[in-house]
Amino acid sequence: MEKRVLVIEDEPNISAALRFILSRDGWQVDVSADGQAAIGAMRDDPPDLLILDLMLPGISGFDVLRSVRAAAGTRDLPVLMLTAKGQIADRAEAERLGVSRFMTKPFSNADVIAAVQELAGP
């Protein structure tokens, strides 16, 4: 069975590209632009990996990560955080909250695939 990746990203063209490259690599991809809605969806049906944008409208990527780590069903979920803000403080905060991998935009497709495979590969 295909492993499932949830992408929480509010930039539709970035999530389209992510959907394409991950699908080609054999992953089932769900996309959400709404962090709050995604938290509820993950509680019911956790994915195998979460790709999370930091700068989201409304609820931030940090808030999503905090909820993911607080919920029993997603406590150990691998989370790859993407951000256009590559500052040390953001990285430190993400690590404090338990991010699995931190990647700054713009990223290379190959790096994203490699990170996903490493975090949730077979």
Next chain:
Amino acid sequence: MPRTALTGTRIRARRNLRGLRQSELARVVGVSPSYLNLIEHNRRKVGAELLGALAQALGVSMDALAEDSDERLVEGARAAAIRSDAELVDLERIDEFTGRFPGWAKVLAETQARVERLERVVEQLNDRMTHDPYMGEALHEIISAVTAVQSTASILNDSRDIEPDWQARFHGNIVQDSARLAEGAVALVNYLDAVKSDETGLAAPQEEVEAWLEARGFALPELNEATIDIAAMVSGQMDLSSEASRQLAAQWLRRFHADAQAMPSQRLYDALSEHGLAPEALARHFDVTYDRVLRRLALVSVAELEALGLPLVGLVICDNSGTLMFRRSLEGFALPRFGGGCPLWPLYQALHRPHVPLRTALVTAGRLGRRMTSYAYATADIVLGYDRPTVMQASMLIVASDGRDWVDGVAPVWVGASCRTCPQLDCAARREPSILMTTS
């Protein structure tokens, strides 16, 4: 004009250049060779008359042998040497270098000053990029568009067998994101262009206010008027280039105005003639708080202090976080531009002894070791209410006076500017290594 230690080195260098023996020069200027030897090794000061004779004998101007900017040159050259990780042995020969090659030392000192100015600009620009919300938003938008374009273009380039539907969609996305990128870049450029030129000042508001007051010699005669238009005083001032600096200047002017109303200039000058620079006597004389006296004295102009025969003064004010909020600099007592000052400053001691005036004899750390007197006082500035935090404010007036008139057997306190630049390497109060340590 005081002769600095460098004068002797210069005399020796000039004599050697002319191929004169020490005894020959001594004979010409009418001193013993051993006395000239002491002068050349900077162990004796040179009076103006002898310096004139030496200059004439060596065929140079007196200025070439002794400049009052020597110390500044030495400090500039030393700062440049420290930044370049010079060997300690080279640092110890700074005096000799500056004395023998004053022109090159000047170049070095000016270059160092320029580097520091540019570093300040970089820091300000970095600060602006980090904290300007529009700039942050615009850059985020641009990076998002770049990410989408790069990722999509990479897919089109790497995937030869891509389905026509996906291909069309990705082409469309690239066109869309390219347009967004172009718009974002244009908007950013327009934003930077549109920022009024008077808002692009790179100095921090506090520095601008201090520079503005310094340019006026700390003379603000308007403050003697009962009613003043503070907005008019701060508007159209070249030194106050940003709205933030104008607001900050207005904030201080309101406080200084109240101080000046309680201690009007002419009455203050009379009291200074009577009591001298004695804050406690002035506080009693005018029946005002001690901190008001300290602030008011810092607003006595340089010209007026000189006319009254009083030493020059500096002032530094901090809140209870230790942040320096106001600085009137005083030559010989360095005030840090960033970060906190020396923890040994009486300014900070006053914070944990509120309402107790502190008078302290100081010696500045370093080669020059200047003696100063400080008067410090702390008081509650903002009281937020019962069981709420109180914001304290401490003021320290620094007087360029050695305090011999009152210090009797009291050991002076050695203080620096800040740990980063303090040469007192074995100080027990040190909180971080000095940049001087990297040279040893």
